[in-house]
Amino acid sequence: MTVPNGRDAERGRPATRGEFAALARIARRLPAAPDGQVWIGDDAAVLGPVEGGLLFTTDMAVAGVHGDLGLMGLDDFGWRALTAAISDIAAMGGRAGHAVVAVAAPPTTDLDRLYDGLAASSLAHACPIVGGDLSGCGSVVVAVAAVGTAGPTGTEPGPVLRGGARPGDSLFVTGPLGASAAGLRLLRASVGAEAPAGDETTALVQAHRRPLARLDEGAVARRAGASAMIDVSDGLAADLGHLADASRVGVALDSVPTAPGATLDEALGGGEDYELVIATPEPDAMVRAFTAAGLRPPALIGHCVDDPSVRTVAGSPLPVVGWEHPFA
Amino acid sequence: MTVPNGRDAERGRPATRGEFAALARIARRLPAAPDGQVWIGDDAAVLGPVEGGLLFTTDMAVAGVHGDLGLMGLDDFGWRALTAAISDIAAMGGRAGHAVVAVAAPPTTDLDRLYDGLAASSLAHACPIVGGDLSGCGSVVVAVAAVGTAGPTGTEPGPVLRGGARPGDSLFVTGPLGASAAGLRLLRASVGAEAPAGDETTALVQAHRRPLARLDEGAVARRAGASAMIDVSDGLAADLGHLADASRVGVALDSVPTAPGATLDEALGGGEDYELVIATPEPDAMVRAFTAAGLRPPALIGHCVDDPSVRTVAGSPLPVVGWEHPFA
Numbered sequence: 001m002t003v004p005n006g007r008d009a010e011r012g013r014p015a016t017r018g019e020f021a022a023l024a025r026i027a028r029r030l031p032a033a034p035d036g037q038v039w040i041g042d043d044a045a046v047l048g049p050v051e052g053g054l055l056f057t058t059d060m061a062v063a064g065v066h067g068d069l070g071l072m073g074l075d076d077f078g079w080r081a082l083t084a085a086i087s088d089i090a091a092m093g094g095r096a097g098h099a100v101v102a103v104a105a106p107p108t109t110d111l112d113r114l115y116d117g118l119a120a121s122s123l124a125h126a127c128p129i130v131g132g133d134l135s136g137c138g139s140v141v142v143a144v145a146a147v148g149t150a151g152p153t154g155t156e157p158g159p160v161l162r163g164g165a166r167p168g169d170s171l172f173v174t175g176p177l178g179a180s181a182a183g184l185r186l187l188r189a190s191v192g193a194e195a196p197a198g199d200e201t202t203a204l205v206q207a208h209r210r211p212l213a214r215l216d217e218g219a220v221a222r223r224a225g226a227s228a229m230i231d232v233s234d235g236l237a238a239d240l241g242h243l244a245d246a247s248r249v250g251v252a253l254d255s256v257p258t259a260p261g262a263t264l265d266e267a268l269g270g271g272e273d274y275e276l277v278i279a280t281p282e283p284d285a286m287v288r289a290f291t292a293a294g295l296r297p298p299a300l301i302g303h304c305v306d307d308p309s310v311r312t313v314a315g316s317p318l319p320v321v322g323w324e325h326p327f328a
Numbered sequence: 329m330t331v332p333n334g335r336d337a338e339r340g341r342p343a344t345r346g347e348f349a350a351l352a353r354i355a356r357r358l359p360a361a362p363d364g365q366v367w368i369g370d371d372a373a374v375l376g377p378v379e380g381g382l383l384f385t386t387d388m389a390v391a392g393v394h395g396d397l398g399l400m401g402l403d404d405f406g407w408r409a410l411t412a413a414i415s416d417i418a419a420m421g422g423r424a425g426h427a428v429v430a431v432a433a434p435p436t437t438d439l440d441r442l443y444d445g446l447a448a449s450s451l452a453h454a455c456p457i458v459g460g461d462l463s464g465c466g467s468v469v470v471a472v473a474a475v476g477t478a479g480p481t482g483t484e485p486g487p488v489l490r491g492g493a494r495p496g497d498s499l500f501v502t503g504p505l506g507a508s509a510a511g512l513r514l515l516r517a518s519v520g521a522e523a524p525a526g527d528e529t530t531a532l533v534q535a536h537r538r539p540l541a542r543l544d545e546g547a548v549a550r551r552a553g554a555s556a557m558i559d560v561s562d563g564l565a566a567d568l569g570h571l572a573d574a575s576r577v578g579v580a581l582d583s584v585p586t587a588p589g590a591t592l593d594e595a596l597g598g599g600e601d602y603e604l605v606i607a608t609p610e611p612d613a614m615v616r617a618f619t620a621a622g623l624r625p626p627a628l629i630g631h632c633v634d635d636p637s638v639r640t641v642a643g644s645p646l647p648v649v650g651w652e653h654p655f656a
Contacts (some may be wrong), residue, residue, distance in 0.1 A: 018655055021655075022655040041490075041574070042489050042490050042491075043417075043557075044383040044417055044419070046382075046383060046478075046489075047384055049380060050382055052379060053365075053375055054374075054375040054377070054475070055372040055375075055521070056373045056473075057371060058461050058473055059461050065465065087371075092370070094372065095507050100384055100473050101386070101387035102465070102471040102473075103388075104469050105388050107655055109651065113357075118376075131384060131562060133387050133388045135388050135389075135390045135394070136393050137467055139465055139466050141465060141467075143469075143471030143473075147382070147475065158374070161374075163370075229372060282595075296628070327350040327435055327437070327439060
């Protein structure tokens with residue numbers, strides 16, 4: 001029951017239902033804080049000292065806008081929300097630190113399933129959830145904030161911004177694109193039909209439901225002298241545009257690696273792959289650094305040019321696509 | 329226009345409407361980052377080094393649940409959302425650092441007015457907004473995350489937790505309670521009638537619409553040896569209960585300072601006053617520290633006792649009131 005502005009909700013002790021019981025249940029599925037730190041349970045989390053500068057970001061997921069709960073579980077929705085915020089840290093070349101998660105949802109929402117996905121992504125990315133908030137709402141909304149670090153410390157360079165690319169810099173992407181968009185297409189096509197099957201299909205659906213942030217790739221790229229970086233969250237064309245705008249350069253792409261089963265349109269316009277786009281004046285050193293770290297070498301997709309109006313792939317204009325929320 | 333899961337929203341250049349234009353407009357009303365830092369505009373904000381430990385918290389406000397937009401403006405709603413998160417930092421005895429703000433709202437929402445209030449609270453609390461996210465949604469939801477610091481550094485003690493109170497500790501509150509709840513009552517009574525007037529009424533309405541976090545009070549209390557602390561966000565009875573639960577003590581109150589025009593029920597059960605409750609083994613030193621800092625001395629309201637089942641005011645049981653969101 002939602003009591004707008006009410007201050008009179010009766011509170012039973014010990015509670016087995018309601019916000020405080022749900023919070024206690026959630027806290028039990030999250031890891032405990034190390035000595036000297038305080039995570040869930042106080043007004044604010046208390047974390048350890050931070051070396052170098054602090055990275056700080058937020059990302060919000062709204063059901064029906066950022067994910068269709070008819071095509072994925074609440075656990076997938078939670079996974080995606082946390083991953084999107086961690087990917088922002090990866091795009092700076094950062095190490096993930098900690099996250100806080102605020103959830104607004106209708107009272108009948110299966111919070112346990114939502115937090116299953118949040119906890120799984122948190123574990124996969126080694127980014128503990130250290131605090132949160134919970135509220136009634138007509139929509140399911142998950143707001144994540146994450147902190148991280150990216151130097152500078154000692155000889156290690158600091159965070160990689162969007163705006164550091166220069167004409168002549170090579171452009172890389174850390175992996176093939178379009179998998180998430182293709183997975184969404186397959187899921188939509190399968191509504192009311194048999195569940196999609198096959199290895200390729202499974203991989204695409206997984207890419208849509210459980211994307212991974214490229215933390216290792218981002219950190220290696222930073223140390224190898226990346227001049228600019230961004231994650232592919234809105235679509236390559238859109239995100240490369242953000243990088244080019246910030247760097248005041250043009251971008252000329254030769255080709256774009258496309259995930260098996262995805263179309264070129266999906267590779268250019270589909271977001272949420274969370275691969276990283278990397279600009280660097282030293283392409284050979286970048287490839288060597290990835291190989292030395294045991295990572296798949298990034299794919300060279302083109303280079304930056306002097307004229308900021310140039311936005312091409314194989315000589316043709318990049319499509320003007322990408323996600324934007326409508327506001328007046 | 330909301331395009332659920334769409335990746336094909338056309339993006340005009342230069343845009344005067346839509347998410348990116350709104351974000352650009354919002355960025356212009358927020359202060360610029362100092363040299364060496366990056367605030368709005370990259371994947372994550374880049375902040376300076378952190379001395380001692382890091383505080384990290386989140387707080388979410390949902391229209392119709394945390395604030396009635398028929399009784400306050402969107403600017404007030406934004407102010408309250410940011411203030412609630414900053415108050416969590418104050419309740420640890422922390423210095424406010426920086427905040428990120430994620431907003432979900434219907435496309436016709438007056439974002440400028442919402443950000444007016446966010447920016448005003450940010451300025452009032454010296455807590456710059458350094459990043460954000462914006463999404464379409466059926467409800468207005470504002471999720472704030474804030475970082476801060478509270479030592480330990482040098483001779484300065486570290487953050488004050490909820491769980492450090494001991495039997496015999498004195499209990500203080502930083503100011504009279506119930507003003508926000510009384511302001512809400514007056515606003516509700518005035519719907520369809522003349523706007524409430526008079527100095528006392530104005531003060532109560534202002535307390536509801538534009539509460540202040542007690543950052544100075546929290547920091548002074550920490551340095552003066554507070555053993556436990558919490559902010560009054562859910563109501564004194566509820567929040568004092570959280571402190572007592574965490575500290576495994578009972579609480580015996582003598583009296584509770586009530587804001588002029590507020591009732592005792594409002595003082596005990598009304599939340600969102602954001603005054604701080606302070607436990608300390610050295611009450612005289614606490615009062616002297618506040619006076620020396622030029623702050624109004626805190627009011628002694630009672631003390632902690634050994635038996636955790638004791639929760640009384642003037643010998644009678646504290647009412648079981650306070651806000652809790654309904655969840656299964």
